[in-house]
Amino acid sequence: xxxxxxxxxxxxxxxxxxxxxxxxxxxxxxxxxxxxxxxxxxxxxxxxxxxxxxxxxxxxxxxxxxxxxxxxxxxxxxxxxxxxxxxxxxxxxxxxxxxxxxxxxxxxxxxxxxxxxxxxxxxxxxxxxxxxxxxxxxxxxxxxxxxxxxxxxxxxxxxxxxxxxxxxxxxxxxxxxxxxxxxxxxxxxxxxxxxxxxxxxxxxxxxxxxxxxxxxxxxxxxxxxxxxxxxxxxxxxxxxxxxxxxxxxxxxxxxxxxxxxxxxxxxxxxxxxxxxxxxxxxxxxxxxxxxxxxxxxxxxxxxxxxxxxxxxxxxxxx
Amino acid sequence: xxxxxxxxxxxxxxxxxxxxxxxxxxxxxxxxxxxxxxxxxxxxxxxxxxxxxxxxxxxxxxxxxxxxxxxxxxxxxxxxxxxxxxxxxxxxxxxxxxxxxxxxxxxxxxxxxxxxxxxxxxxxxxxxxxxxxxxxxxxxxxxxxxxxxxxxxxxxxxxxxxxxxxxxxxxxxxxxxxxxxxxxxxxxxxxxxxxxxxxxxxxxxxxxxxxxxxxx
Numbered sequence: 398x399x400x401x402x403x404x405x406x407x408x409x410x411x412x413x414x415x416x417x418x419x420x421x422x423x424x425x426x427x428x429x430x431x432x433x434x435x436x437x438x439x440x441x442x443x444x445x446x447x448x449x450x451x452x453x454x455x456x457x458x459x460x461x462x463x464x465x466x467x468x469x470x471x472x473x474x475x476x477x478x479x480x481x482x483x484x485x486x487x488x489x490x491x492x493x494x495x496x497x498x499x500x501x502x503x504x505x506x507x508x509x510x511x512x513x514x515x516x517x518x519x520x521x522x523x524x525x526x527x528x529x530x531x532x533x534x535x536x537x538x539x540x541x542x543x544x545x546x547x548x549x550x551x552x553x554x555x556x557x558x559x560x561x562x563x564x565x566x567x568x569x570x571x572x573x574x575x576x577x578x579x580x581x582x583x584x585x586x587x588x589x590x591x592x593x594x595x596x597x598x599x600x601x602x603x604x605x606x607x608x609x610x611x612x613x614x615x616x617x618x619x620x621x622x623x624x625x626x627x628x629x630x631x632x633x634x635x636x637x638x639x640x641x642x643x644x645x646x647x648x649x650x651x652x653x654x655x656x657x658x659x660x661x662x663x664x665x666x667x668x669x670x671x672x673x674x675x676x677x678x679x680x681x682x683x684x685x686x687x688x689x690x691x692x693x694x695x696x697x698x699x700x701x702x703x704x705x706x707x708x709x710x711x712x713x714x715x
Numbered sequence: 716x717x718x719x720x721x722x723x724x725x726x727x728x729x730x731x732x733x734x735x736x737x738x739x740x741x742x743x744x745x746x747x748x749x750x751x752x753x754x755x756x757x758x759x760x761x762x763x764x765x766x767x768x769x770x771x772x773x774x775x776x777x778x779x780x781x782x783x784x785x786x787x788x789x790x791x792x793x794x795x796x797x798x799x800x801x802x803x804x805x806x807x808x809x810x811x812x813x814x815x816x817x818x819x820x821x822x823x824x825x826x827x828x829x830x831x832x833x834x835x836x837x838x839x840x841x842x843x844x845x846x847x848x849x850x851x852x853x854x855x856x857x858x859x860x861x862x863x864x865x866x867x868x869x870x871x872x873x874x875x876x877x878x879x880x881x882x883x884x885x886x887x888x889x890x891x892x893x894x895x896x897x898x899x900x901x902x903x904x905x906x907x908x909x910x911x912x913x914x915x916x917x918x919x920x921x922x923x924x925x926x927x928x929x930x931x
Contacts, residue, residue: 507727508768606797612784613762613791614811615862624810628801 447687455684464660465669469688472666473696475577476645479584483592483641484634491596491637492622494524496605530590535650538586542655546574575657580665583651588641595640599633600626639700646693666692716740717761717866717898719924722770724753724760731757733770736924738900738915740775743892745909746902747927748919754902755794757919758868761900762791774865785814790859790897794870796851798843804854805830805839811862829857832894833887849880853887860895867891869901873908885911 416424459465499517506513530538545551555572562570570576603626611621627634649667656663658672666689673681717738724731731753738744748754759765761772763784772780779787790811799807806813808829812822830836833853843851852872859867872888873881889912892899901912909916909927918927 504726508725604797606793606795607799609764609784610791610793610797611799611810611814613764613787613789614814614858615785615788616810616814617785620814624814625799625801 444690447683447690451680451684451687455680456688459681459684459688464664465685467661468664468666468669469692471577471580471664472646472689473692475580475584475665476642479581479588479645480592480638480642482581482585483589483645484638486589487592487596487637487641488627488630488634490527490593491598492600492626494527494593494597495600495603498601527590527593530587531594535587535648536654539583539651539654542579542583542586542651543574546655574655575659575663577656577663579656580652580663583655584645584648586651587648588644591644592637592641595637596630596633599630599637602633603629635700639697642700643693643697646689716773716775717900718771718773719761720771720773722757722760722772723768724756724765725768726756726765729753729756731919731922734922734924736917738898740898741896742915743899743912744901744915744917745913746900746917746919746924747904747906747909748902749904752919753922754919755870757924758791758870758900758902761866762789762868763787764791788862788865790862790864790867792852792855792859792867792869792872794872794874796843796855798851798854798858800843803840803842804835804846804857807843807854808835808857808861810858815862825861829861832890833857847880848875848877849884852876852884856887856891860891860897863895864897867895867897867899869899871903872901873903873905888912 497520499520502513502516502520506516533541546555555574558578559570559572562568562572570578573579573582608621608625611625612618616624647667649671652663652665653668653671658664658668664672666685670682670685670689673679673685717736719734719736722731722734724734734757746754746757756765760767763779763782767780770780771778774787774789799810802810805826809822809826812825817825826839827836830839833856835850835853835857838846838850838854843854846854852875856869856872869888873884876884885908888899888901891897892912901908903909916927917924
């Protein structure tokens with residue numbers, strides 16, 4: 398009883414020491430936003446410092462160089478191809494991963510515990526393997542690709558690609574390794590993993606129920622996927638494509654090892670930055686970095702406004 | 716004629732064993748049962764969304780037990796409507812005809828006919844996002860009958876509706892049954908729906924389906 402009395406008499410005293418609810422809300426939001434603002438400040442400061450360091454003349458010098466202009470076009474071309482290839486793999490893979498998740502396995506094999514456990518373990522292994530390109534250091538991806546193409550199967554593929562390109566009218570492209578296809582493959586290896594993750598998350602957020610109902614209405618699984626699931630996944634597709642494209646543009650390590658840095662052949666914008674830096678031309682490296690940055694922001698913003706018609710208020714990655 | 720022949724559904728700890736039911740052609744069958752008794756599982760198995768462990772499902776003497784849902788010609792109205800979020804009402808209604816490659820003119824005529832029957836004409840261009848519970852159920856019903864199914868399965872179609880909407884939906888369901896001449900299997904736990912609509916009353920209890928005359 399005494400305890401109750403004490404706590405009741407304490408209550409008004411303790412509430413008077415706290416700030417009023419309005420102030421508390423403000424403190425909460427300011428504290429929560431503060432961390433993001435600090436990080437945002439770092440990004441803006443880096444961009445600002447780059448623009449401060451380089452001047453217009455450095456840009457003009459850089460763009461006056463035909464090898465740099467080639468690397469810009471090569472970057473844009475390879476990024477777009479590898480992003481398209483990534484989506485080609487990510488959409489079906491993401492869909493299968495989302496629809497054959499733990500719940501689906503549990504429900505389909507409810508009466509077969511061993512099968513259920515095996516499939517869940519397999520699913521876990523597949524998920525982990527698909528994340529390998531994300532967690533591997535980029536140089537390791539490059540070395541692994543190089544080693545892969547030193548095996549007999551890799552050499553055969555290299556030789557066959559050489560013939561295919563010759564038949565298509567590109568005799569200059571001698572296979573894959575140290576050629577333009579190597580750039581695309583290096584970019585694709587990493588960017589596809591990001592695109593698959595994004596598409597898997599997208600399809601996981603889409604209710605599977607309407608697709609099931611579509612099949613009772615006469616739709617095949619493909620029709621349920623293309624007519625019911627895909628229209629709902631359009632924002633996710635834009636996000637996955639954008640992420641794959643941006644990853645490809647910034648990709649550097651695997652390209653350096655697997656495709657090399659031959660001017661007018663396999664030099665992309667990210668390797669231009671590296672080459673300038675290696676030669677002690679810091680101003681050139683910064684100007685190339687700014688070019689990369691400006692291109693990335695411009696293309697990503699354009700994509701967001703064209704594809705999403707600017708109708709949501711999230712960032713470039715949708 | 717819909718016939719379930721010793722149909723057994725095992726789903727983890729839940730089971731329905733050796734269900735035997737016959738629903739005559741053109742009947743309006745009401746299946747009642749408590750929550751968790753397996754009504755929805757039974758309906759989904761008939762539609763092909765769940766696999767039975769054993770037994771057969773026969774529609775007009777055709778064994779459809781192993782057929783995929785798309786080939787069973789069953790219209791299904793789930794409790795949650797499960798409309799397609801990106802399609803307008805007209806396209807939802809015509810979806811079953813679209814996937815069967817029915818010609819546009821014919822499809823349009825049938826969409827208008829079904830929309831007229833279910834009083835959906837004013838909603839044709841709207842997406843499901845802004846529709847009320849009653850409107851959602853009417854669209855789901857229209858979508859399920861547009862391709863003239865052999866059997867119409869309704870999973871508690873009135874449970875989310877308020878009282879006036881419920882009565883008007885009952886009238887619509889009766890109109891659909893009369894005009895489309897379709898066999899209906901309607902699951903519910905409302906005795907009022909059972910009294911007003913059912914020409915055949917069934918009860919699912921203790922894992923068995925049996926005729927149920929108690930409320931009539």
